Amino acid sequence: xxxxxxxxxxxxxxxxxxxxxxxxxxxxxxxxxxxxxxxxxxxxxxxxxxxxxxxxxxxxxxxxxxxxxxxxxxxxxxxxxxxxxxxxxxxxxxxxxxxxxxxxxxxxxxxxx
Amino acid sequence: xxxxxxxxxxxxxxxxxxxxxxxxxxxxxxxxxxxxxxxxxxxxxxxxxxxxxxxxxxxxxxxxxxxxxxxxxxxxxxxxxxxxxxxxxxxxxxxxxxxxxxxxxxxxxxxxxxxxxxxxxxxxxxxxxxxxxxxxxxxxxxxxxxxxxxxxxxxxxxxxxxxxxxxxxxxxxxxxxxxxxxxxxxxxx
Numbered sequence: 532x533x534x535x536x537x538x539x540x541x542x543x544x545x546x547x548x549x550x551x552x553x554x555x556x557x558x559x560x561x562x563x564x565x566x567x568x569x570x571x572x573x574x575x576x577x578x579x580x581x582x583x584x585x586x587x588x589x590x591x592x593x594x595x596x597x598x599x600x601x602x603x604x605x606x607x608x609x610x611x612x613x614x615x616x617x618x619x620x621x622x623x624x625x626x627x628x629x630x631x632x633x634x635x636x637x638x639x640x641x642x643x644x
Numbered sequence: 645x646x647x648x649x650x651x652x653x654x655x656x657x658x659x660x661x662x663x664x665x666x667x668x669x670x671x672x673x674x675x676x677x678x679x680x681x682x683x684x685x686x687x688x689x690x691x692x693x694x695x696x697x698x699x700x701x702x703x704x705x706x707x708x709x710x711x712x713x714x715x716x717x718x719x720x721x722x723x724x725x726x727x728x729x730x731x732x733x734x735x736x737x738x739x740x741x742x743x744x745x746x747x748x749x750x751x752x753x754x755x756x757x758x759x760x761x762x763x764x765x766x767x768x769x770x771x772x773x774x775x776x777x778x779x780x781x782x783x784x785x786x787x788x789x790x791x792x793x794x795x796x797x798x799x800x801x802x803x804x805x806x807x808x809x810x811x812x813x814x815x816x817x818x819x820x821x822x823x824x825x826x827x828x829x830x831x832x833x
Contacts, residue, residue, distance in 0.1 A: 542699065542784075547770055548787060591792050593712065593713035593785060595713055
């Protein structure tokens with residue numbers, strides 16, 4: 532069972548307390564963007580093999596949204612962090628690179644575009 | 645005005661624990677900035693309790709405050725005084741960014757009493773209910789089977805829990821089944 536540490540209430544919540552919010556760190560297209568860009572934002576999500584960043588909500592708990600970094604092949608959880616950020620914290624990125632040598636956040640962003 | 649009645653009107657069940665619907669209870673939702681001294685003082689004046697730490701609640705006589713999320717508190721008070729307390733809080737916080745609402749009649753409250761109270765909750769919620777992990781003063785928002793609920797322990801043998809009024813029957817049945825004579829596991833004894 533997936534267990535994520537909620538950075539807001541500090542509870543190690545199992546997945547029955549959580550709601551998945553899909554891929555994290557996507558840029559919201561809004562008024563003025565092209566139809567193509569908006570379609571991309573609205574409907575298209577990546578499903579990379581390996582390290583992935585997701586949004587989760589502690590729905591049966593404190594109710595807050597947060598971010599989680601985990602591996603889609605081994606289901607290993609690297610860490611969770613606040614929703615009020617555009618980028619994962621540096622210590623988490625260093626931790627992931629330590630576990631998956633050669634991996635980098637900029638590379639992850641590139642595979643998504 | 646019509647008579648206020650609680651969801652199950654005090655229904656109770658006797659198994660290896662006693663499950664009782666606690667009747668009418670005042671509950672307020674207060675959202676705001678916990679760092680604000682105005683808010684801290686207003687809450688203290690209404691409840692005579694300090695602001696609770698993360699995942700805890702503070703209670704005093706028939707009033708209390710529980711930590712619901714980083715910007716939300718649950719205030720417990722006598723049912724008849726809820727509207728008055730909302731007005732008092734709204735007045736004290738008028739210069740702050742806040743929200744206060746009387747949610748008393750949207751909720752139901754239960755008490756599970758007996759040596760096996762921890763076990764009854766442990767069967768229904770994904771929470772470590774061992775005495776080391778969940779003590780008096782702790783407060784946990786979680787789920788009971790399929791529905792959201794929150795609970796705390798006023799003393800070592802009692803769990804008080806709240807849920808939405810619309811699922812009061814469901815929650816009562818859950819507690820009843822988990823607390824039926826013969827269903828005890830004695831895990832925490």
